[in-house]
Amino acid sequence: MANTPDYSWPPMGQRKVIGQRVKRLDGPVKATGRAKYASDTKPSGMLYGAYVACPHAHAKVTSVDTSEAEKMPGVKAVHVMAPAGTEIQWQGWEVAAVAALTEMQARDAARRIKVAYEAMPHLVHEEDLSKAGANARKGSEQKGGDADQAFQQAEAVSDGQYGFPVITHCCLESHGSVVQWQGETASAWPSTQDVTGYAGQLAASLKIPATNIKVQMDYVGGGFGSKFSPGAWATVAANLSQKAGGRPVRLFLDRQMEQTIAGNRPSAFAKIKIAGKKDGTITAWDSASWGSGGFQPGGPPPQPYVFVNIPNYRRVHTGVSLNVGPSQAWRAPGNQAASYLTCCAMEDFAAKIGMDPIEVFRKNVNYAQPAFQERYQFQLSKAAELAEWKKLWHPRGQSGAAPVKRGLGVAVGTWGGRGHASNCRTTIHPDGSVLVEIGTQDLGTGTRTIITQVAAESLGLPVGAVKLEIGRSDQPRDGASGGSSTVGGVSTSTRKSAVNALEKLFEAAAPALSALPEQLEAVDGKIQVKGSPAKSLTWKEACRKLGTASIAEMGSFNGRNDGAGLSSEGAAGVQIADVSVDTETGLVSINRYVAVQDCGTVINPKLAESQVYGAIIMGISTALFEERIMDRQTGHMLNADMEFYKLAGIGDVGDIVVHMDIRPENDSKGVIGLGEPPAIPICAAVGNAVANAIGVRVAHLPMTPEHVLNTLEGRNA
């Protein structure tokens, strides 16, 4: 066929499978404990690994003696990653590892490895910039318009300080893998967000061809941005495996190491001033921010956020290098901090001029990118309606005399979410069975279900008629699941691949229907002549016309423009938190939480809602409870567990109302990713609701009783 087929989505009203609330296809294996994760994998002959981690936050290794460990029962391999001379930059740094017949034996042996250190001075705190010394690196000031003049002429100026601590990803499945390395070939069963890229990255450190590394992952127990690279961890497991004569080695971080070194979200602190008019119009922005992503200080969160075109601004950011485990991408990198800083500062400005913050957001919406302005206006109204804002909101602090105060807070978010480059293969067999293959991964976002729905829709089949295989390095290449890029990528490549395969099937079936291939369509399990459904073959009959030759067609997306409007970018959302604060105990509880979110064409509203619920629950957890606590003296993380690093439980999150903004004007944008967008505004919405309830800004998250009571009593929180 010379002409490019029409890949575009069927019109909204005519879709049979896309847009349906199909139940998650891997629900049954997950809800019965049969899903096998990398950490469940046990290839025959497998050994168990254990680490030796550095107890100092900053030190030089002076000697490593493994002789005693090597003689311990069951030990098959010992590998040293940080030999004498290595400068260690954080507590938990991997120094050596052991592989043995049982995990207990591996741990016993690891304890016998004698490492001597020369401790060095460390810095593990960044809130107080004046104590950061040479570890603080100030960036250059950025300016636009005339901020000085705007502040001088302002009818009102608000200023405040805001802080957002380091938190850890705390994936329930820790980082690690099972690796088997024998000579020139290796097999890996990793817990990863990037099946396609894994072999290449591991190959670089093992110095064997990427084609000789087989990667397989069926399920992953959480990543949230922290599992893109094999890390040093897979290399260690591989080295242990090779030293043990090629036996596979399972090496996962224990919970303490997971919390200490496996990834975290950078902190963000800022002093922000806003100038404006009494009618709510903002005229100038001034921010001095700082934060740390660990030893690499990290960059500034984008400010002002969403309201990017405030005409007069001045901003400067200082990065602080700390002796702590490194940050990793966190669900919407930079954007949670950006939303927190901007939306809290705007709420303070609204309080200063005695205006409803929603009205202030509306008043300044023309500072947002033009494509978002109308959507934010709509979403602000919708969220306000769902949260009963008119009835429940009150000016800051006017929350009555009773000790428990109620308050509402609003915040906004935005994210790109364009699909990554992706390739898919659809095979149609003469017996009518259909196989779809992509080397992608399902992080729990519903990727399996989405791909299957797109293929089924495209082929005119029910979901159950399509078999899907993902998670292997030898399948058509996809991308890493990060930045909400998966759904746009896989839905586009799958659509193209399925349509290409269908065209071939039309060619085979056309003669039997006395029609031209381009006159055919696939509907409800039949191949029929457009406009005359009586002239049709069942799907199976049509496939039989293939004789003995199966169809196998690729579909590819370059990650930029798919040419058919299948996917694009630019999601927006508005969220409102409704909280109660007990001013006697400092306890903050969520009454209700409302999210209005768009993400273009929604393939499965049920799973889309789950994404939003999940993002909000995770966000509420970070806003109320989570904080990495470092000990100044020892440089240790004090709460590297799940008892004192507290995650929200089922009773801690209030009632959550999710409204997917599926209006036709959004649907026409094509598929846009959804993992990050709803995760952005929560800290800001909760922070603003608390300020609205108690009448003062609690400068630092999380909203723990300690921070709330310190603020109420005027102690420096």
Added chain:
Amino acid sequence: MSSKKGFSRRGFLQGAGVGGVLGTGLLEREAEAAPAGAAIAGPGAVPITLTINGKPVNLTVEPRVTLIDALRDYVDLTGAKRVCDRGTCGACTVLMNGKSVYSCSVLAIDAQGKSIETIEGMTSPEKMHPVSQAFWENDAQQCGYCTSGFVVACKGFLDEHPNPTEEDVKHGLGGNLCRCGTYMGVRAAALQAAKQMKGGKNG
């Protein structure tokens, strides 16, 4: 849910240098029910028999091996997960004599003589228990790593509280944590399963 208590049993035992001696209050209570002569075991591997999903299973494990590790590494029942390994998250939940326990906080040798039910014994994709079915229908799983623990804890809870309110569910399942944020689905699933289990007499 009173049987769910966090004990740092392994650290305690090793820290105290007492090998497999049954030392804590909890373990003493368990020891009363154990056969005579079982009070001291180890420190080397010892033969034990566990009753898992109705069948006797013979194993040789060191006394310090926890029930979760015995299930996952010695029997290859990997539905229950080891996440915090310290009695906080519930991912390792199994039923012991019908009650939810954190299997990371029970020693395998102390689970002898008890009936242990894991998710594999309770439900399967082919024949889903109403709790699993309700988890599926209400999309109470994302990555799924916490899900086995939640499903088992939910069954244990509903067996004791067949008519729960939503508030009861929030308390009853408060001992399990999910990082992906599936709690809305879990609440709905627990309430739906309660209805179905009463109607269908399952469980």
